[in-house]
Each structure stands twice: as structure tokens, then as C-alpha cells.
């Protein structure tokens with residue numbers, strides 16, 4: 001998608017601090033962290049939001065959770081725990097219309113974080 005911020009990050013047109021990459025998935029630090037660890041995990045393929053996920057994306061989304069676990073371990077937050085948030089649509093406050101999973105950790109998390 002030409003006008004999508006996260007597609008531009010995938011293509012390297014906008015810089016990001018990458019923490020994980022494979023041929024289908026990219027993870028990078030959130031530019032405005034809500035906690036000491038705040039990483040966004042995204043499919044490289046453009047999917048606008050969770051509601052746009054198709055049956056064919058089930059394996060990809062499963063892999064994203066495996067990657068989240070791997071990053072949590074690497075970031076040293078596996079033991080204390082972490083939160084995964086997916087904002088979907090307007091009422092949830094989704095700002096970037098490219099499916100992304102917030103991995104948030106590193107402190108005791110309050111009720112509302114992103």
C-alpha cells in the first residue's frame with residue numbers, strides 16, 4: 001500500500017529500530033513508548049486491521065504470536081510478564097491502518113496503556 005506508514009517501514013522508506021525480521025514479519029520499537037518495552041509486531045503484508053484478516057492469514061497471525069514470545073524472552077520480560085494489544089478500528093483508537101500488535105512490558109501495567 002503506497003500511503004501506509006508501516007508498509008513504508010517494511011520497505012525501509014521510513015527508518016525504524018528493528019528488533020526482529022523474517023520474510024513475513026517485522027518488529028520494531030514504538031516511536032512513542034508507553035512503557036520501558038514497547039514493540040510493534042506487524043505482518044509485512046498489508047492487512048489494514050484485525051477485522052480485515054482473512055482465513056488465509058491464520059497461520060501468519062499464529063506466527064506473530066510465536067515471534068512475540070521470542071521477543072519477550074530476548075527483552076528479558078518473559079518472567080515478569082507482558083501485555084499484547086491490538087487496537088481495531090475507531091472506537092479502539094487505531095491510528096495506523098496496518099495490523100500491528102503492541103508488545104508492552106517492563107513495568108507494572110495500568111488498566112489503560114495504549
Ligand code: AMP
Nearest residue numbers: 016029030031032087093094095096114
Ligand atoms: P495504534 O493506535 O494501535 O494504531 O498504534 C499506532 C502506534 O504506532 C502508536 O503507538 C505510535 O506511537 C506508533 N508509531 C507511529 N509512527 C511510528 C513510527 N514511525 N515508528 C514507530 N512507531 C510509530
Ligand code: ZN
Nearest residue numbers: 004007046098
Ligand atoms: Zn501497510
